Amino acid sequence: MPKSSNGPELSKGPKLIRNGELIENPWTVLDKDFSGEIGTDFVLVPKVYWLEQAESLVSKTNIGVWLDSDEGPEELAPYLDKLATIAINFPKFADGRGYSYARLLRDRYAFKGEILAFGDILHDQLFYLKRCGFNAFVIREDKDAEVAMAGLNDFSNSYQAASDQPQPMFRRRAR
């Protein structure tokens, strides 16, 4: 996995959790200031690159876009039916902006593709991430992804509506 000096790190290796299963991670993340040509590998391109070259990129397969934590998803709206994967970076555990981006993609823009969380992703965020519409997760490299997966199911029910359950508990409670 190529590591960039100024971009986020996403490791290639057996550490992608997709729809609750552990699989090979196919993705390479291109730096935020990437400007060259892309090959045939599975790549996640930065949002700016996508917006500049969308016309030539929409026809490609093996491509996704990644949003940094300070980049909202609104400008991707015109391309959502062409995109299979949108990845969202969590530069720090405590930076919670990505949760709102995923909810907007799912609830407002009805994005049906994959939303992938990467960066400082650990066991304990997975339940919340899943509720906000993420369905793929790259666990931080130094952690055991297999163990972390348990975090997807920390709770069996929730009070409030979210992207995984549009009905809040008060509409579901047995009366």
Added chain:
Amino acid sequence: MYKYDEYDTQIVSERVKQFRGQTERFFNGTLSGDEFLPLRLQNGLYVQRLAPMLRMAVPYGMLSSTQLRKLASLSRDYDKGYAHFTTRQNVQFNWPDMKDVPEILEQLSSVEMHSIQTSGNCIRNTTTDQFSGAISNEVVDPRPYCEIIRQWSTFHPEFAYLPRKFKIALNACPDADRAAILVHDIGIEIIRNEAGELGFKVFVGGGLGRTPVIGSEIRSFLPEKDLLTYLEAILRIYNRFGRRDNKFKARIKILVRALTPSKFAAMVEEEWQHLKDSDTKLTDAEIQRVKGFFTEPDYAMREHNPAVFNTARSENKAFDNWVKRNINTHKKPGYAIVTLTLKKTGVPTGDVSAKNLELIADMADQYSFGEVRVTHNQNIVLADVPQEQLFEVWQKAKAAGFATPNLGMLTDIICCPGGDYCGLANAKSIPVAEQIQVKFDDLDYLYDLGKIELNISGCMNACGHHHVGNIGILGVDKRGDEFYQVSLGGSSGRDASLGKILGPSFARSEMADVVEKIIAVYLEQRTEEELFIDTCRRIGIEPFKERVYAKVK
């Protein structure tokens, strides 16, 4: 009082299990200290100067006698035999062992208590008027709305990692605000519109801390069922656009100020258009269901001001004083709202021993339908006491030291734990409170002074709410020594205002004398009807300044 159903029970017990796992991973080294930090904070576990501190949630201040007894036994088994009530109606243990916390949580869950979101950058305990449901002039009992917000905010997946902590308070009294809603991140006032429909006036961006701000109104009337969708819109705007580069500029007040309240309101409104018709919109059925937990207790028909009560008052001046100061008028004839003051000189503000927790539980069972409320002034309320039993209640309270009739007086001090306990404090606050309480121990003199709020914080994080004290005292560090800055003219009620700093700070030993000089100016200048805050506002800060900083001849 709200009772858990199978869903609440399940969620809380899954939390205990989750936290037990996190604690195990921390101790076996698979979770680093830095990684554990935000997780334990979201469960109310701090590491303080001397020991960990566990803050437990008391939703909108309501506690049953069963819960009080559990707190008492836990404080004996896992702490030093006392608990501390906070300015946000919660309760803390100051000396638990970190390894014991999962077990404490397990035991708390058996009495429907937890420590979820009592700390960390998430939505905290929703607070309200401690007299809710018992006072006569409220628009409606605010507690069902607090409970609705509690459930919505508990483990809200989108708002667990906000830029900073987030506090919501509700008030439903048109002529008082005991919940200090204007100094909260969101303040909600329950009102009726001209058509008589129930709804909310919404304020955002109030707060204390380093940058004290009075909240701005962003919506004059929000219909009842739109409560949660509108809150969700505010939180989403804050989560996305609140500053994350500087911890001291991360509260919503900074965002609201930077954008201006009207721009912020417009952004919320725009976001809300997408959310207002979602399934999160409240239903009549849900509002009625939750209201069903806050029905009136089984009040008896009672004579108002019965002879036995009147006689006791006329025969016992001390009892009469207590009735005048520490009793509020109840909506039901023959009942009274009793405030037990936890401000006895020599006892740190808000601290209650296990024995006294049990005593309060017994009193609640015997006189007040088995429930108490914690106040943001760190006192305890028995909300439904028959007037004819007040004399008995007073005698018991007096024997335990809970009947100092100083409610709302100069010595009813709000005070943070300060440098004696807290790792953040610049200075001790408890000894300052004590010094002032010792100096002003003449009750008749205090009554003559009338209502004066004196608040003390040990640092600029302002846990003691010094900005909104009529007299505010802030501990500051001056080249390693503890000094105290004084401000005047703050208020947390409906007419909320922030105090103005008097001038250079003082040594601890001078504090009681400084307060005495301030009081002297008030006594000389006041008109017959004026409270301290009124005089302060009329004459301004100068006369006080001149007196306090006058050169000694």
